[in-house]
Amino acid sequence: MHPRMRVEMDTELQHADAYPVPSGITMEYGTAGFRAPACNLPHVMYRMGLLAVLRARYTRGVIGVMVTASHNPEEDNGVKLMEGLGDMLSVSWEKHATSLASAQLGELRTQLSALLRDCPGSESSSPVQKYHVLIGQDTRASSKVLAQAVSDGVTDLGGTFKDFGLVTTPQLHYLVASHNSDGLMGEPSLDGYYRKLSEAYKALMAQAKPQPKIEGSYPLTMDGANGVGAPKMVELLSYLKSSLAVKIINNGESGKLNHECGADYVKIGRRAPKGLQMLEGRIYCSLDGDADRLLYYFVDKSGTFHLVDGDKISTLMAIFIQHLLKEAQLPFQVSVLQTAYANGSSTRYLKDTLQLQVYCLPTGVKYLHTKAKECDIGVYFEANGHGTVLFGKRVLDKVAEVMQDSSKPETQRAAATQLYHTSQLINQAVGDALSDLLAVEAMLSLLDLSLPQLYALYTDIPSRLLKVKVIDRQQITTTDAERSVTHPEGLQAAIEERVHHHLQARAFVRPSGTEDMVRVYAESKTQESADCLAHEVALLVHRLAGGVGEEPRATT
Known part of the structure; x- marks a missing residue:
C-alpha cells in the first residue's frame, strides 16, 4: 500500500465526536438529497463534507455542497451534492451518501478507507486545492450551523473549501460548473453569474418591441417565498x-x-401568495425557497386565477427555440423531456401541434437533465416549475458558424445570434428560477405574446394530486417512467379498473423520494371526476400498499 494512502486513511477525524448519529435515525439520499427536521441533520452534514472530499478526489474536480430544503417548511433543512458541469451527485455514489450518513464512528472509518482505495490520485502528492469543495446555504436559521458541519467534514479529510454563504441552489450549480470547465461556462464567481445573465438578457431585449407601460405599476411582481431568491434578485x-x-x-x-x-x-x-392582491392585466410569478422553481400566474376579468406552470413555460421555450432554428435554417431537433406529472394536454400539444419529440422520464431532475444532454436541444421542466434548456455542443458550434458567416442573409444571422444569447441566458447547469424568469420575459417580448395568450395555447385536463402515508414506501415499485406499478401485486390492475370508469382519464402512483408517502396523480375530463378518481386510487393504495392511519377522505 502506498504510504500516502495509508496516512490519509489514518487521518484523525478531529470533529467526528461532535457529530454522533442519533439513535433510531436512518436516512436515504434521494432525488433531493437528504431532507429532515434540521435538528436531525448535523451528523449528516458532517459526513457529506467527508463525502464531498472523496468525490472531489475521485472526479479530480470541484464539488458543491448546498445546504437547503427548497420548498419544505422553515423548520426542515437538507443537503445535496453537485459535481462536474453542475450535475447532481452521480447516482452510483448515492448509496455511499446513504451509508455514510448513518455510520457510527468505527464503521465510518472503515467505509472511508474503502472509498479512498477507489479514489484515483489518493496516492499522489497532488495539491490540495485540486480537491476543492464549494459550500452554499439558503436563508433558514439552521443553515449556518449545518454549513459549519459540512466544512468540519471537509477539513477533517484534508480537503479545502470556500463557503459562499447565502446563494441560490442554481448559483452554486453555476459556480461548480464554471470552476470545472475552467471558465468556459462563465467566470467562476457570483459577479460572473450576474454579468452573464444580464448581458444575454439585454442583448435579446434589444431586438424586442417596446412593451406598453402600466402607469404607476411594475410590469412584473415576484413572490420571493421569503427565501434566498429575493435578495439575489x-x-x-x-x-x-x-x-x-x-x-x-x-x-x-x-x-x-x-x-x-x-x-x-x-x-x-x-x-395568490400571502400579501398579494391580484389585479386583472398584471403579471405575477413565484419562486421557491432556494430559487430553482418558477411559476407564473394572472387573473382574468372575472377574477379567476390562472396558473402558467412548468408545462407551459416549457412550451414557450420550445416554441421560441423552434422558431429561431427555422429562421437560422439550422436542421436541429428540439426535444421536450417530461415526467408522468406533465398534463396530458401539454404532451398532445407538443407532439401534435408543434410536431416535437417528447420523452417521458422518471420523476427527478437528474433523469431529465441526463436525457437532455443527449439531445440536440433538450427542453425540460417539471410541472412544479423546475427546468431549463440544454444546448448541445454541435448546435452551438453551428450557431457560431452562421453568426460569423457574412454571406448569410441578415435575418438568418440575427436568428443564430438570438439562439446564442438564449444559450447564455438559460442556466446550462440546472433549473434556475432567476435565469428562467429572464428567459420567459425575453421570449414573450420577442414573440409578441402575452402571458394569457401563452396560457390559452391549450387547456389543461383537470387533475388532482394526493398523498397517502404508508408503512414503507420501498414496498411500492414502478416501471414505464413510474406510470405503472409492479408491486404490490394487483394494485396496477385495480387502478386501471377504476380509470375505465372515467372519461379521458389516467392515473398513476409512485413512492416519495424523501418520506414514507405514496403520491397519487389523476386526470379526467372534469375536476369532479379527477377528484373522484384520485380518491379512489388513494383508497386502493391505502388498502393494498400498507396505508397508515385512517383511510383517505374524499376531496371537498
Whole structure:
C-alpha cells in the first residue's frame, strides 16, 4: 500500500465526536438529497463534507455542497451534492451518501478507507486545492450551523473549501460548473453569474418591441417565498439597470420561509401568495425557497386565477427555440423531456401541434437533465416549475458558424445570434428560477405574446394530486417512467379498473423520494371526476400498499 494512502486513511477525524448519529435515525439520499427536521441533520452534514472530499478526489474536480430544503417548511433543512458541469451527485455514489450518513464512528472509518482505495490520485502528492469543495446555504436559521458541519467534514479529510454563504441552489450549480470547465461556462464567481445573465438578457431585449407601460405599476411582481431568491434578485436587478423592473414581495424581511407563499404553495392551492392582491392585466410569478422553481400566474376579468406552470413555460421555450432554428435554417431537433406529472394536454400539444419529440422520464431532475444532454436541444421542466434548456455542443458550434458567416442573409444571422444569447441566458447547469424568469420575459417580448395568450395555447385536463402515508414506501415499485406499478401485486390492475370508469382519464402512483408517502396523480375530463378518481386510487393504495392511519377522505 502506498504510504500516502495509508496516512490519509489514518487521518484523525478531529470533529467526528461532535457529530454522533442519533439513535433510531436512518436516512436515504434521494432525488433531493437528504431532507429532515434540521435538528436531525448535523451528523449528516458532517459526513457529506467527508463525502464531498472523496468525490472531489475521485472526479479530480470541484464539488458543491448546498445546504437547503427548497420548498419544505422553515423548520426542515437538507443537503445535496453537485459535481462536474453542475450535475447532481452521480447516482452510483448515492448509496455511499446513504451509508455514510448513518455510520457510527468505527464503521465510518472503515467505509472511508474503502472509498479512498477507489479514489484515483489518493496516492499522489497532488495539491490540495485540486480537491476543492464549494459550500452554499439558503436563508433558514439552521443553515449556518449545518454549513459549519459540512466544512468540519471537509477539513477533517484534508480537503479545502470556500463557503459562499447565502446563494441560490442554481448559483452554486453555476459556480461548480464554471470552476470545472475552467471558465468556459462563465467566470467562476457570483459577479460572473450576474454579468452573464444580464448581458444575454439585454442583448435579446434589444431586438424586442417596446412593451406598453402600466402607469404607476411594475410590469412584473415576484413572490420571493421569503427565501434566498429575493435578495439575489435584487442583486441581479442592479446589473440589469433599467432593462427590467420587478416588484418583489415576500422578500424575507418578515414572514416565514415558504409559509403561505412560494411556488409550491401557489401551485397546490391555485391561489395568490400571502400579501398579494391580484389585479386583472398584471403579471405575477413565484419562486421557491432556494430559487430553482418558477411559476407564473394572472387573473382574468372575472377574477379567476390562472396558473402558467412548468408545462407551459416549457412550451414557450420550445416554441421560441423552434422558431429561431427555422429562421437560422439550422436542421436541429428540439426535444421536450417530461415526467408522468406533465398534463396530458401539454404532451398532445407538443407532439401534435408543434410536431416535437417528447420523452417521458422518471420523476427527478437528474433523469431529465441526463436525457437532455443527449439531445440536440433538450427542453425540460417539471410541472412544479423546475427546468431549463440544454444546448448541445454541435448546435452551438453551428450557431457560431452562421453568426460569423457574412454571406448569410441578415435575418438568418440575427436568428443564430438570438439562439446564442438564449444559450447564455438559460442556466446550462440546472433549473434556475432567476435565469428562467429572464428567459420567459425575453421570449414573450420577442414573440409578441402575452402571458394569457401563452396560457390559452391549450387547456389543461383537470387533475388532482394526493398523498397517502404508508408503512414503507420501498414496498411500492414502478416501471414505464413510474406510470405503472409492479408491486404490490394487483394494485396496477385495480387502478386501471377504476380509470375505465372515467372519461379521458389516467392515473398513476409512485413512492416519495424523501418520506414514507405514496403520491397519487389523476386526470379526467372534469375536476369532479379527477377528484373522484384520485380518491379512489388513494383508497386502493391505502388498502393494498400498507396505508397508515385512517383511510383517505374524499376531496371537498
